[in-house]
Amino acid sequence: MEEILIAGGGPAGAAAAIAGRLEGSRVRLIERATAFRHKVCGEFISPDAEELLEALDVWHDFGALGPCRIRRCVLHLGNRSKQWNLPERAWGLSRLQLDRMLIEKAIALGAILSRGQSFDPGRTNPLDARVILACGRKPATDRVDRLFGFKAHFEGPSDDAVELFFNGHGYVGVNCIEDGLTNVCGIAPESLLKRYAFDFDEIVLLSKPLVERLRPLQRRMRWMVTGPLSFAPPANRDLGTDVYPAGDSLGFVDPFTGSGILNALLTGRLAGLAAARRIPRSAYIQACRSLLGRTFSISSVLRRLASRTEVHWLAPYLPAQTLFRLTRASFIGTSRAHAPAWSRQ
Secondary structure (H helix, E strand, C coil): CCEEEEECCCHHHHHHHHHHHHCCCEEEEEECCCCCCCCCCCCEECCCHHHHHHHCCCHHHHHHCCCEEEEEEEEEECCEEEEEEEEEEEEECCHHHHHHHHHHHHHHCCCEEEECCCCCCCCCCCCCCEEEECCCCCCCCCCCCCEEEEEEEEECCCCCEEEEEECCCCEEEEEECHHHEEEEEEEEEHHHHHHCCCCHHHHHHHCHHHHHHHCCCEECCCCEEEEEECCECCCCCCCCCCEEECHHHCCECCHHHCCHHHHHHHHHHHHHHHHHCCCCHHHHHHHHHHHHHHHHHHHHHHHHHHCCHHHHHHHHHCCHHHHHHHCCCCCCCCCCCCCCHHHCC
16 A cells, blocks of 8 residues: 655645545654644635535535635725625635644544654655655745735624735735634735834734724734745755655745635645655646646736835726636646546546
């Protein structure tokens, strides 16, 4: 029986573990954290994720967690805004609950979880297994005004919209999650954070529309911060012929598109299938590039444009639904004709 070693217990690693077990492979999952915890994340789950959650046999479990249904998107560029209805419903769910659900499913299927351990892909594989690397993004090497992510949960009136606030310094996303909570998550340059001594309560006051959005809410947890962040497209990193990178280890897409969790689930599942079916690593990487290449390119261009205050007046005229579609993966699921043949059920 094929053995798969998975480094990382986030959505990508857990999805890989589930896919590997559904294929009949032995799976060992290694996670550095000793317990489930909150993570800096937009906690927005794109509509296309439903098909993936069904393929992973967790759709019912997902619904039982009470994710917030999201039907609208509002884009704020400075003091101008654009609102539209999403083509299909999306959801808001905390990473704490999502990670727990996926890991528990993998364990129920027979995966072995080892906590408090880490895996070095540069060392010899002690188990002579196929390896899925899903332990996060590469550290940023750019020392010029690095970017950091931050997040906190708030309580108060809920809403069915995901809102994005750009103010020329960075951006903040706001959407409801389970239990009537609201997730506030953003990215800002190090220079701005230092200017305000990393006081995120002050930083969110820089956007007047965001101030109005947060006025009826009360923060219920300490701000979390992570970084520095380094955006990168899917790359063929030299990790060995039997190592399949997935999720942020494969490539880190700009979070403002709201496709991070979707991409993690998708590439994690593909990595699990590829490892279990002994698909060459090169074929897996090529499939991921075909899947996500457009997403990374368009997201990068849009983020740079949105950060320029001189173009904020264009907000009401943006083809919002078209841009939303263009920042999704170019194909979803395994039953469509353009999916790689080896990934179809």
